[in-house]
Amino acid sequence: MGKDAQRVSQSESNISVHSLSEKTMQEKSTEKVNSSAPDTSEVAEATAHMGSFDPRKTLNPNADVKIDVTNTNFFYGKKQALFDVSLPLRTRQVTALIGPSGCGKSTFLRTLNRMNDLIPNTRVEGQALFDGENIYAKNVDVVLLRQRIGMVFQRPNPFPKSIFENVAYGLRIQGKSQSYIKDLVEKSLRGAAIWNEVKDRLNASALGLSGGQQQRLCIARALAVQPEVLLMDEPCSALDPIATLKIEELITELVKDYTIVIVTHNMQQAARVSHFTGFFLSGKLVEVAPTTDLFEHPRQKETEDYISGRFG
């Protein structure tokens, strides 16, 4: 098959993942978030650029469970935001969390590295085993936990420091040597696919980078402390379509080394990058399945209604 034919075929095969409700998914992608939602031609372009990556090819339903969440409840004061959520997050697989606004996706994500601890008057119940230890246990060292389970936020949030110092930040806190830091900064910037764009201006302010570059810099900052898991809370929602595609492409590379959990409003994005998808509704996990199965053969009526655009 010629290169162009391969590209077209690749695009078609990826897009067919969404055959159930392609149109609806595009419509939903334009809600709330998405100025950044790619249209069909951009999606085709994206999938073509994503080379041979197809999450269906690297799906491993038997991969070890990196974080095993069982029976999690979460409360903001008296308000319960998560109800009995159980979800295995598999090693070196991408798990996408989808669902309508306010359904608890971000709350769930933040339970995984205890970011909710920063919100007063919150409480978590249940268990999330990470290498055999319960993340929710009182004696967990949350600083260490957040090194092992890094996070990337909706809006790129670089520090008002140089590009180099943004990535070096966590390593300096750890008291690492200058040569170690220099090596790790380069490795992390390469890992986040931004090295070539910044290598000649490492001492320039990170605030001078574009939004997409800033987000990749924030990913580099997360990588520098050598995490095992990356949590991404709508990492593309503030980005334009091209920057979005770069992050998606990066996710498909990073998953070779890291376990990734991504919250997204964009179902096409979930289908393009994730191996598993969990659908949340009103604080409950309605269903989790390999992504293709969830979109093509949802087991629950609520899932089908949501992905076919009947609500949300």
Ligand SMILES: Nc1ncnc2c1ncn2[C@@H]1O[C@H](COP(=O)(O)OP(=O)(O)OP(=O)(O)O)[C@@H](O)[C@H]1O
């Ligand atoms: N800091 C907070 N204090 C009180 N309630 C909160 C807080 N953060 C979220 N909530 C509530 O918890 C519920 C779940 O919110 P959450 O942000 O986790 O949902 P989400 O699915 O991520 O939504 P979105 O897609 O809009 O970001 C919502 O009812 C929300 O109003």
